[in-house]
Amino acid sequence: MNLSDFNYCYLNNIYRTKDVVAFELALADKLFKHCAIYLVDSEHLIEIEKMDDLIKDFKIVDGLLKCTTVKIVPAFNGIESEINKLTEIKQDTGSFYALAKEGANNNYVIIDEKQIDINGDQDNLIGPGLAKFLDIKLSNSTMSAYCRFTTESKIYNRMLVTLEGEEIKFHPFYFGVPKGDKSSGVSDGEEISKMDFFSPDNLNKIENRFLGVTFVGTKTINSQTYDIYYAKMMQLYTKINIINSFVNKATSMHVKWTNAIAALKFFIATQHEALAKENKTPEWAGGSSSYKSTYGVYFKSSKKFFKQSEITNFYNAVVSCINDKGSIDAVCTYMENSFYSKDELTIIYLFLNLYKQSVIPTELLSLAYGQKYLIEKKDLLMALYLYEIRVNAYKSKLSFKSINDDPLAPTILEGSDENSYTLVNNLYGL
Incomplete structure (x- = not known):
C-alpha cells in the first residue's frame, strides 16, 4: 500500500x-x-x-x-x-460486519423464513419475505442492527443484533446469494473441488470464510436462483483500531448522507405528484417491541439533521430561483453568495444537479432513485464501520477518555477535516 x-x-x-x-x-x-x-x-x-x-x-x-x-x-x-x-x-474479514458489507455490494438478500418456507421440499418459491442487505439498518438510539422488510401492504423489521439486559445478542438468519456469484456455495458440477478442503476455491466459499455460516442449498425465489445460507452465530467482537478523527469523520458523513437521502425521498415524492401518480407507503406492521436500553455506546455528531420543513424550504428556494434566474449556473452563483451554510448548500446542489440533467418528471425519478441507491450504500458501509466500533467499545468497556481528561466532562472526539465534533455517550453494565 x-x-x-x-x-x-x-x-x-x-x-x-x-x-x-x-x-x-x-x-x-x-x-x-x-x-x-x-x-x-x-x-x-x-x-x-x-x-x-x-x-x-x-x-x-x-x-x-x-x-x-x-x-x-x-x-x-x-x-x-x-x-x-x-x-x-488489518480488519476482520469473517465477521457479521464483513458479511453485511459484502452482501450490500453484491445484491445478497436476507430471507424471512416465516414468509418463505426455505427448509421445505419445494425448489421454486414465491413470496414477499426478501430484503436486500442494503436494507440493513444500524440504530443510532439503540444497540440494534436489523433488516427492514417492505411488502406491498406492510413494513416490518427483522432483528439481527440487539442489546438485551446488558448482553449483546446475535439473532440467526437465512440469506441468499444470487447464483453465479464466484464466492457463493457449491459451484455447478464441482463435486471434486467440493471435497478438497485445500482447494483455493473451497477456501473462498462463504461458509468457510464466515464462522457460524452453513450452506443450506439452492432455491429459486421469485424467479431468481439463490445459494441459501444460515448464519447461526456470527462474530461480533473484532480487533478494530479506534481512531478519534475517523469516528468524527464517519459520524459527520452519516449525518450528511442521511440528510441527502431524506432530500431525495422528498424530491421523488414531488415528481410522483407532478405525474399525478400516488406513491403509496406501506403501513407499519412491525409491532411495538422496543430495544432501548440504559446501556450502550452512542455517537452524536454536532452536525445537524435537517427537518422535513427545512428540506422543503431548500427545494422551494431552488425552484423559485430557477424560475427567476433561468439557468442552473446562475442559480449556483446566487446560492453560493447567499447566507446558506456549507451543509445546506450540499442539499441545494443535490437538487440543482438533478434539474441540470433533466426537467422531465420520469427522467428525474430515474435519476433520483439511482442517486438514492448509491448514497444509501455508502451510508450503510459508514454506519457499519461505526456500529462495529460501538459494539466492540461496549464489550471492552472503553472509556474514550485520555488519562488527563476531566472524568465528569462530556466525552468529545475531534479531528478530521470536518468542522464538527462527536459527542460520545457510553454506559456499561457491571
Whole structure:
C-alpha cells in the first residue's frame, strides 16, 4: 500500500523525546475499508502537507504546524526504526460486519423464513419475505442492527443484533446469494473441488470464510436462483483500531448522507405528484417491541439533521430561483453568495444537479432513485464501520477518555477535516 491508496490523512499523535520528533498519521479511504498508520519525520510531513490529492486536518504555515488538538506522547523504544513506515490496519474479514458489507455490494438478500418456507421440499418459491442487505439498518438510539422488510401492504423489521439486559445478542438468519456469484456455495458440477478442503476455491466459499455460516442449498425465489445460507452465530467482537478523527469523520458523513437521502425521498415524492401518480407507503406492521436500553455506546455528531420543513424550504428556494434566474449556473452563483451554510448548500446542489440533467418528471425519478441507491450504500458501509466500533467499545468497556481528561466532562472526539465534533455517550453494565 502507498499514499495514493488513501483519501484522508489525519494527524493522530505526536511522539517526542529529547532527540526524536515523529508524527503519526492516520490514513483511510473514503469508506474506511482500508486504513493505515504512517509514522513520519518532520521533513516527510512537510512533503505530505503539500499533496493536493489527500484530504488533511493539518497545515504548515511559515514553518508552524496548525492542527486540531493532538496528543503529544513520549516516544516508544525503537521508534527510530519505525519512522517513514506505513502499516496497514488489518480488519476482520469473517465477521457479521464483513458479511453485511459484502452482501450490500453484491445484491445478497436476507430471507424471512416465516414468509418463505426455505427448509421445505419445494425448489421454486414465491413470496414477499426478501430484503436486500442494503436494507440493513444500524440504530443510532439503540444497540440494534436489523433488516427492514417492505411488502406491498406492510413494513416490518427483522432483528439481527440487539442489546438485551446488558448482553449483546446475535439473532440467526437465512440469506441468499444470487447464483453465479464466484464466492457463493457449491459451484455447478464441482463435486471434486467440493471435497478438497485445500482447494483455493473451497477456501473462498462463504461458509468457510464466515464462522457460524452453513450452506443450506439452492432455491429459486421469485424467479431468481439463490445459494441459501444460515448464519447461526456470527462474530461480533473484532480487533478494530479506534481512531478519534475517523469516528468524527464517519459520524459527520452519516449525518450528511442521511440528510441527502431524506432530500431525495422528498424530491421523488414531488415528481410522483407532478405525474399525478400516488406513491403509496406501506403501513407499519412491525409491532411495538422496543430495544432501548440504559446501556450502550452512542455517537452524536454536532452536525445537524435537517427537518422535513427545512428540506422543503431548500427545494422551494431552488425552484423559485430557477424560475427567476433561468439557468442552473446562475442559480449556483446566487446560492453560493447567499447566507446558506456549507451543509445546506450540499442539499441545494443535490437538487440543482438533478434539474441540470433533466426537467422531465420520469427522467428525474430515474435519476433520483439511482442517486438514492448509491448514497444509501455508502451510508450503510459508514454506519457499519461505526456500529462495529460501538459494539466492540461496549464489550471492552472503553472509556474514550485520555488519562488527563476531566472524568465528569462530556466525552468529545475531534479531528478530521470536518468542522464538527462527536459527542460520545457510553454506559456499561457491571
